[in-house]
Amino acid sequence: xxxxxxxxxxxxxxxxxxxxxxxxxxxxxxxxxxxxxxxxxxxxxxxxxxxxxxxxxxxxxxxxxxxxxxxxxxxxxxxxxxxxxxxxxxxxxxxxxxxxxxxxxxxxxxxxxxxxxxxxxxxxxxxxxxxxxxxxxxxxxxxxxxxxxxxxxxxxxxxxxxxxxxxxxxxxxxxxxxxxxxxxxxxxxxxxxxxxxxxxxxxxxxxxxxxxxxxxxxxxxxxxxxxxxxxxxxxxxxxxxxxxxxxxxxxxxxxxxxxxxxxxxxxxxxxxxxxxxxxxxxxxxxxxxxxxxxxxxxxxxxxxxxxxxxxxxxxxxxxxxxxxxxxxxxxxxxxxxxxxxxxxxx
Amino acid sequence: xxxxxxxxxxxxxxxxxxxxxxxxxxxxxxxxxxxxxxxxxxxxxxxxxxxxxxxxxxxxxxxxxxxxxxxxxxxxxxxxxxxxxxxxxxxxxxxxxxxxxxxxxxxxxxxxxxxxxxxxxxxxxxxxxxxxxxxxxxxxxxxxxxxxxxxxxxxxxxxxxxxxxxxxxxxxxxxxxxxxxxxxxxxxxxxxxxxxxxxxxxxxxxxxxxxxxxxxxxxxxxxxxxxxxxxxxxxxxxxxxxxxxxxxxxxxxxxxxxxxxxxxxxxxxxxxxxxxxxxxxxxxx
Numbered sequence: 087x088x089x090x091x092x093x094x095x096x097x098x099x100x101x102x103x104x105x106x107x108x109x110x111x112x113x114x115x116x117x118x119x120x121x122x123x124x125x126x127x128x129x130x131x132x133x134x135x136x137x138x139x140x141x142x143x144x145x146x147x148x149x150x151x152x153x154x155x156x157x158x159x160x161x162x163x164x165x166x167x168x169x170x171x172x173x174x175x176x177x178x179x180x181x182x183x184x185x186x187x188x189x190x191x192x193x194x195x196x197x198x199x200x201x202x203x204x205x206x207x208x209x210x211x212x213x214x215x216x217x218x219x220x221x222x223x224x225x226x227x228x229x230x231x232x233x234x235x236x237x238x239x240x241x242x243x244x245x246x247x248x249x250x251x252x253x254x255x256x257x258x259x260x261x262x263x264x265x266x267x268x269x270x271x272x273x274x275x276x277x278x279x280x281x282x283x284x285x286x287x288x289x290x291x292x293x294x295x296x297x298x299x300x301x302x303x304x305x306x307x308x309x310x311x312x313x314x315x316x317x318x319x320x321x322x323x324x325x326x327x328x329x330x331x332x333x334x335x336x337x338x339x340x341x342x343x344x345x346x347x348x349x350x351x352x353x354x355x356x357x358x359x360x361x362x363x364x365x366x367x368x369x370x371x372x373x374x375x376x377x378x379x380x381x382x383x384x385x386x387x388x389x390x391x392x393x394x395x396x397x398x399x400x401x402x403x404x405x406x407x408x409x410x411x412x413x414x415x416x417x418x419x420x421x422x423x424x425x426x427x428x429x430x431x432x
Numbered sequence: 433x434x435x436x437x438x439x440x441x442x443x444x445x446x447x448x449x450x451x452x453x454x455x456x457x458x459x460x461x462x463x464x465x466x467x468x469x470x471x472x473x474x475x476x477x478x479x480x481x482x483x484x485x486x487x488x489x490x491x492x493x494x495x496x497x498x499x500x501x502x503x504x505x506x507x508x509x510x511x512x513x514x515x516x517x518x519x520x521x522x523x524x525x526x527x528x529x530x531x532x533x534x535x536x537x538x539x540x541x542x543x544x545x546x547x548x549x550x551x552x553x554x555x556x557x558x559x560x561x562x563x564x565x566x567x568x569x570x571x572x573x574x575x576x577x578x579x580x581x582x583x584x585x586x587x588x589x590x591x592x593x594x595x596x597x598x599x600x601x602x603x604x605x606x607x608x609x610x611x612x613x614x615x616x617x618x619x620x621x622x623x624x625x626x627x628x629x630x631x632x633x634x635x636x637x638x639x640x641x642x643x644x645x646x647x648x649x650x651x652x653x654x655x656x657x658x659x660x661x662x663x664x665x666x667x668x669x670x671x672x673x674x675x676x677x678x679x680x681x682x683x684x685x686x687x688x689x690x691x692x693x694x695x696x697x698x699x700x701x702x703x704x705x706x707x708x709x710x711x712x713x714x715x716x717x
Contacts (some may be wrong), residue, residue: 089568328509332532376549377553
């Protein structure tokens with residue numbers, strides 16, 4: 087017996103935090119304009135000691151105003167999508183559940199686009215209209231996962247294959263709606279089609295958006311984390327979990343709302359980045375096991391690492407132009423999905 | 433174990449139907465229908481029986497006789513249409529899932545795992561209802577899980593993976609998880625279904641021993657007439673949603689009654705242990 091202790095959990099997280107810091111440094115260094123590690127370290131020290139006036143202005147601009155916000159965005163988006171993926175996998179008892187595969191990301195996109203279209207007509211104060219997009223994305227995500235859940239049931243039980251088919255069909259239906267909205271509505275800033283379909287981290291946001299994202303992430307992920315041991319039991323089936331003392335309807339509701347919220351959060355600022363919620367939980371499960379007390383924090387950190395890394399590739403591989411970050415994650419994620427599907431079938 | 437003062441409080445709620453009964457099923461009925469406006473597809477007519485600590489009760493009957501429905505009612509997962517089920521004086525259906533899991537352990541036919549865990553992790557799941565929602569297992573939990581594994585003679589399986597042990601071993605581990613819940617009432621739904629004969633006998637023998645040692649009340653739903661006769665103190669005989677008779681095996685195991693219930697010719701004789709033994713006759717004889 088080797089039960090989980092707080093010390094081991096913290097140690098595992100610490101290792102991942104170290105890797106994340108390393109990846110962030112790499113991401114700061116590489117880009118269309120190369121920054122030497124020496125210059126970066128020097129500027130970082132100056133920044134820490136408050137000697138900001140000595141930092142050369144274009145380096146400062148590139149590092150602090152362009153790359154760092156983008157990296158922060160990648161961290162929050164990666165963590166949100168991975169925690170959402172882990173939660174959907176436990177909730178639907180399907181290792182292939184992922185916000186993108188199930189069409190939840192597309193649902194969030196539709197919600198966000200509708201919110202962007204509606205915003206100019208509502209004449210809300212700027213603070214509220216900024217929240218309208220994530221709210222729309224959340225509602226879109228929640229409606230989609232509910233629809234997929236009911237479509238994926240056969241005789242009252244969730245069937246793995248039916249669920250995946252329902253997700254794929256729902257996603258293609260929602261793509262059509264996205265295309266329809268994008269080609270008919272010209273008003274306002276609805277961003278590009280590629281943004282919603284493939285995902286992109288290049289949009290710049292105000293500081294307040296980052297605060298909202300960060301706080302939103304911690305509240306939703308924290309709510310899911312309070313059900314970590316319940317999710318462990320839920321993997322064995324709802325009836326069995328109930329017999330072991332899990333308040334199944336309550337846990338289902340908390341996780342359903344929080345995971346939809348996390349998906350909406352990520353999609354409203356970065357579009358649909360594919361397969362992150364599938365790859366990261368799977369890799370973390372292989373390394374750290376399937377106990378959600380470990381899995382949830384490690385997938386959050388792993389997701390942050392994965393998306394920062396993928397975005398650095400997206401920025402640099404074909405520089406000075408950019409790939410969509412979703413293209414990078416899909417190149418890794420789609421084969422993995424096929425592998426998992428084949429393995430599950432045998 | 434976990435019984436004792438916690439159940440003595442609230443004396444006003446406590447109803448003594450029988451002085452020393454732990455489980456008391458009182459005139460319980462149930463109706464299942466797919467659509468409320470239609471006639472029910474299945475009904476369970478008023479059923480009553482009582483069981484003391486340390487007693488093994490077998491619920492017997494052919495398919496669709498209402499055995500599993502009765503078991504679900506006892507777990508508290510279903511609410512009876514009329515009547516009530518009391519465990520130490522508390523109505524099982526109105527307990528919260530957490531409290532219920534501290535007092536009632538259910539062993540299902542099969543446990544399907546999405547991501548196979550280690551045996552010890554699986555057994556520790558039984559401690560879930562005794563801890564707060566988010567916490568790490570205490571030394572007590574580990575000790576209880578270890579003891580539970582030892583009680584079903586599966587201590588050596590502790591570090592194996594759940595998908596690498598045999599069907600009989602798996603059934604013992606599932607039983608160990610139920611023991612880790614430290615329940616008052618142990619419910620088993622056809623636990624012998626996928627087991628070979630040696631494992632079946634072993635399981636029921638273990639149940640008998642545990643009931644005596646830990647003072648559990650054990651309720652088993654089963655098809656195995658002879659195993660029930662050998663190991664049960666009381667038998668509840670069911671047919672088409674009706675409880676036909678409740679009593680010790682010697683009073684239930686009568687040729688005409690069993691032939692009528694199971695719709696097959698059979699003979700009943702006294703086995704070497706002094707308990708009845710059923711031989712099913714094929715039609716040609």
